[in-house]
Amino acid sequence: MAKPMEQIKWQELEVGSVVIEVGNAKVYETGTWRSEKPVVNKEQCIKCGVCWLFCPDGCIVRAPEGHFEADLTYCKGCAICAKECPVGCITMISEEE
Amino acid sequence: MAKVRKGIEVSIAMADAVAQANVDVIGAYPITPQTHIVEHLSEIVANGELDAEFVPVDSEHSAMSVCCGSAAVGARTFTSTSSQGLALMAEIFYIAAAMRLPIVMALANRSLSSPLSIWNDHTDTMMVRDAGWIHIFVENGQESYDNIFTAFRIAEDAGVMLPVAVNFDGFILTHMIEPIEYEDNDTIAKYLPAFKMKNTLHPDNPVSMGCFGMPEIYTEAQMQREDAIRKAYPTIIKAWKEWGDLTGRYYHPVETYRSEDADYCIVTMGSYGETAMEVVDSLREEGEKVGVVKIRLWRPFPMEEFRKAVLGKKTLIVLDRAISFGGPGGPVASELRSALYNKEGAPVIVNYVAGLAGRDVSRNDFRNIILEGKARAGKGDTEGFTLYGLRG
Numbered sequence: 001m002a003k004p005m006e007q008i009k010w011q012e013l014e015v016g017s018v019v020i021e022v023g024n025a026k027v028y029e030t031g032t033w034r035s036e037k038p039v040v041n042k043e044q045c046i047k048c049g050v051c052w053l054f055c056p057d058g059c060i061v062r063a064p065e066g067h068f069e070a071d072l073t074y075c076k077g078c079a080i081c082a083k084e085c086p087v088g089c090i091t092m093i094s095e096e097e
Numbered sequence: 098m099a100k101v102r103k104g105i106e107v108s109i110a111m112a113d114a115v116a117q118a119n120v121d122v123i124g125a126y127p128i129t130p131q132t133h134i135v136e137h138l139s140e141i142v143a144n145g146e147l148d149a150e151f152v153p154v155d156s157e158h159s160a161m162s163v164c165c166g167s168a169a170v171g172a173r174t175f176t177s178t179s180s181q182g183l184a185l186m187a188e189i190f191y192i193a194a195a196m197r198l199p200i201v202m203a204l205a206n207r208s209l210s211s212p213l214s215i216w217n218d219h220t221d222t223m224m225v226r227d228a229g230w231i232h233i234f235v236e237n238g239q240e241s242y243d244n245i246f247t248a249f250r251i252a253e254d255a256g257v258m259l260p261v262a263v264n265f266d267g268f269i270l271t272h273m274i275e276p277i278e279y280e281d282n283d284t285i286a287k288y289l290p291a292f293k294m295k296n297t298l299h300p301d302n303p304v305s306m307g308c309f310g311m312p313e314i315y316t317e318a319q320m321q322r323e324d325a326i327r328k329a330y331p332t333i334i335k336a337w338k339e340w341g342d343l344t345g346r347y348y349h350p351v352e353t354y355r356s357e358d359a360d361y362c363i364v365t366m367g368s369y370g371e372t373a374m375e376v377v378d379s380l381r382e383e384g385e386k387v388g389v390v391k392i393r394l395w396r397p398f399p400m401e402e403f404r405k406a407v408l409g410k411k412t413l414i415v416l417d418r419a420i421s422f423g424g425p426g427g428p429v430a431s432e433l434r435s436a437l438y439n440k441e442g443a444p445v446i447v448n449y450v451a452g453l454a455g456r457d458v459s460r461n462d463f464r465n466i467i468l469e470g471k472a473r474a475g476k477g478d479t480e481g482f483t484l485y486g487l488r489g
Binding site: 005006008009010011013014015016017018019020022 | 318325
């Protein structure tokens with residue numbers, strides 16, 4: 001996997017800063033951006049997958065029990081999942097709480 | 098195409114050069130005074146004389162976007178624009194350099210609105226001075242034709258991989274019929290072999306270009322560009338030298354005329370160099386120790402060559418073709434002042450801005466500028482700039 005970007009020297013960049021490693025967005029943990037996290041009420045969840053479909057970061061994963069949860073390593077806390085959930089089972093909780 | 102000397106419009110000769118360079122993709126939108134280049138290329142492709150994609154786009158923004166896409170797959174790519182077209186292109190123009198895509202542009206220099214003007218000056222190119230492209234200025238039709246080939250050679254060099262703009266004056270060159278020596282296709286093929294990019298867009302080997310860059314990486318990405326354009330310098334010299342060895346026509350980053358023993362020089366860029374040389378000839382007959390310094394390579398700026406050409410002179414009269422509103426002087430003079438600051442033997446600089454939006458600068462005007470500039474330098478009147486020929 002690629003080096004964390006704060007360790008890359010300018011001489012090590014590819015020409016034009018082309019990224020030659022496929023899928024290396026994985027090393028960039030965008031979860032640190034978050035001020036609120038989505039919390040799923042498993043009782044209410046109908047397992048429809050709308051949140052999974054709408055998540056702009058593709059960070060929602062299906063849990064073994066069948067409901068969906070955000071991977072907090074990458075979730076930026078944008079709340080689109082909470083907005084789109086047809087049964088309103090996702091609540092945004094402040095990280096400070 | 099055989100080696101032949103013909104009387105031809107410079108725009109048509111440039112289009113012919115692009116065809117001889119065997120480009121793969123032309124993404125362009127017509128705009129005065131560049132139109133004839135694009136029209137003629139469209140004809141050449143439509144007639145089946147060149148196996149290339151001519152992409153007629155909806156705007157210059159799209160034209161440069163097409164060019165980025167085609168260069169990204171490793172296709173030899175050409176475009177041409179001018180003035181407002183370049184302004185509309187500006188967003189992608191910067192990106193082309195950042196992504197190190199070896200696009201060549203014929204930039205027919207023209208003023209920017211408003212007032213709306215289609216005529217020649219250097220306002221458009223100065224707008225994109227800092228975009229990271231290599232900028233070459235040419236003086237006449239032959240230089241325009243020749244530097245299409247040198248531009249591709251420089252841009253596509255594996256150690257360079259930067260876009261190149263060939264700046265040539267709108268109307269003064271684009272619409273002028275001049276005698277131009279065409280090189281034969283074998284010579285061109287020898288000079289300009291097919292090129293190979295290290296990373297291209299290809300489904301077999303996926304890469305990402307133009308990625309998002311956080312503050313942690315942006316500075317490093319910019320340094321890589323700065324390093325690339327500086328290191329392009331020896332390649333540019335070599336490309337011009339080899340072109341000269343093939344054709345007998347040599348180009349240099351800074352060119353001088355009767356400047357060796359001159360006390361003072363006029364500094365020009367582009368087609369005005371021709372008039373300047375004629376006027377210097379006549380002033381020499383009158384005993385004036387005057388010469389011409391022409392800046393051919395604007396980016397990367399040829400610092401050492403420029404200093405070598407002018408240190409020890411008393412005065413430089415710098416002719417700008419654009420205004421930097423509210424700035425310290427015309428864009429060229431400001432840079433030259435900066436290049437000479439604190440240097441021993443540095444000449445003083447008197448700055449004129451002339452020939453805005455096609456206003457004619459005759460031989461007599463050059464004479465006035467040179468003699469008045471010399472007199473002003475003698476009086477220490479060297480601040481800012483003077484708009485030559487301004488009424489009121």
